[in-house]
Amino acid sequence: MRVLFLVQGEGRGHLTQALSLAQLLQIAGHEVVGAIVGITADRDVPTFFSEKFSAPITPVFSPGLVYNAGTNALEPVKTTLQALRYAKPFWRSLVQVRDIIEKEQPDVVVNFFEMLGGMTYALLRPTVPMVCIAHQYMAFHSNFQRPKGQWLYRQAFKLNTRLTCFGAQELLALSFDKQPDEPHKRVRIVPPLLRQEVTELKPTAGDFLLAYVTQPGLKVELLKAHEQHPDIRMDGFHSGVTIPDQAIDDTLTFHAIDGKRFVEFMACCKAIVTTAGFESVCEAAYLGKPALMIPQSNHYEQACNAIDGQRAGVGVASDRFDLDKLINYLPQYDKQLSERFRAWHAQGYFLFLAALNRASTPTSKPSSGGFFQTRMRHLLRS
Incomplete structure (x- = not known):
């Protein structure tokens, strides 16, 4: 099986998860053909990832999160405004991602919470199936614990999470412990991906x-x-x-x-x-x-x-x-x-391989919504 990664470059979490899954796939005899990593103007691919990831890495522009310089608090409004300001280069990035996928023709694309993945599949419809992996997909699970109040932040978080996974065959939600799958939501619960160190x-x-x-x-x-x-x-x-x-x-x-x-x-x-x-x-x-x-x-x-x-x-x-x-x-x-x-972590080897095998032989492709596609194409191109 040939696998292409799409990885959010913000922070260490998604990048280390990608390294861990690459190790797992190599042990199982599969090939990771490369990684598309979302970067910003002031954030390149981290050295720890580029030094350890053995396949080719393609940096692609992706709007990042904005934090307060003094308190390090997340700034949701500024994050949204920044994404709108970068609409045109973001569209070019989606085209670049689509072209890489179609050129490499992997059996499956694995997206580690990079918005470029969900938006590319929503608007440009690559033919290769995609699986999304992140703890954030627990947000769609009925048992997930949430803080009281904070309605605005909750809706912004869920919207951002949905934007990463349009068109995905399955959402592999990393969890602290075993929870029941919810296949009607495309959600399957899997263990954390931990680095070998x-x-x-x-x-x-x-x-x-x-x-x-x-x-x-x-x-x-x-x-x-x-x-x-x-x-x-x-x-x-x-x-x-x-x-x-x-x-x-x-x-x-x-x-x-x-x-x-x-x-x-x-x-x-x-x-x-x-x-x-x-x-x-x-x-x-x-x-x-x-x-x-x-x-x-x-x-x-x-x-x-x-x-x-x-x-x-x-x-x-x-x-x-x-x-x-x-x-x-x-x-x-x-x-x-x-x-x-x-013991829960040890089950990951079989659960991840089973999910990728299911995705590489899909029976149907999830719909991303024609009206949504048309409106977003118009917004990003204008």
Whole structure:
């Protein structure tokens, strides 16, 4: 089977998932013929992906998300306005994606939450079947946990999610645990795709807390928590640190952002403090480390992740760096969860291969809606 990837280049999650699936497909004897990666004017294909992905990579322009420079909060209105401003180059990108698909003629296209994929299939109708993979597709599942209120953010999140998956044969929703499939919605539940660097680690019991600090406000909260609990050792990987290790005092050390070192620290920590990104929380669960999940401000998807992760028992949700909340949660953490999580993760090999085999021999193609196609073509070309 020949497989072509379409990958959202925003953040690390979808890119690491693509690397993980490529490893799985290669083990099974299938060929990944290439990857189309969505980039912006100020964000190229990350080095960690280009160095590890063995097939050709084609960067294609795709409107990115807009975050507040001071708070790192997601800006939904500015994100939408930016997408409209780039309508013409976005249309050219859709044509480029369609042409690559038709030239390569893979047996199936796998889309890791890149809007270029859904919109290309909605408007230009490539003949190759597509499967979409992302945790975000849990939003269409009846059991998915959502925060109360936030109606506008919820609708924007669902709209953005739908735009990525028009024309897909199936939506493979990555989940913390097993849930029933909902084939009438094209939704099938699959385990997380974790990078090999994590699954090869051997976790040990630790006595320190590990934090991943990318938001300026989170660093301030971490320092306050440290002042209140100076006896608790904490290590924080912080985007503002330029040297490998910066000791603040005997029990607090900041480290420069380094993905490899971070997971090594994770394997031997007591618990982690992180934003509620699906990938990092799953890595912690695989290693048996409870998580304090703090969603980024205005980031509806992370708010959902935190609630759903708490339901699944991988950690506790919080709206701030509440160290007392984490300390009180630790005795309640189920130490058998990691074993169950690993067993669920192990099923992925068969579930992903089965899904791609189904898609490569489809009985019918989902309709993307003629009226929608006509209006969107007119908007993007005008």
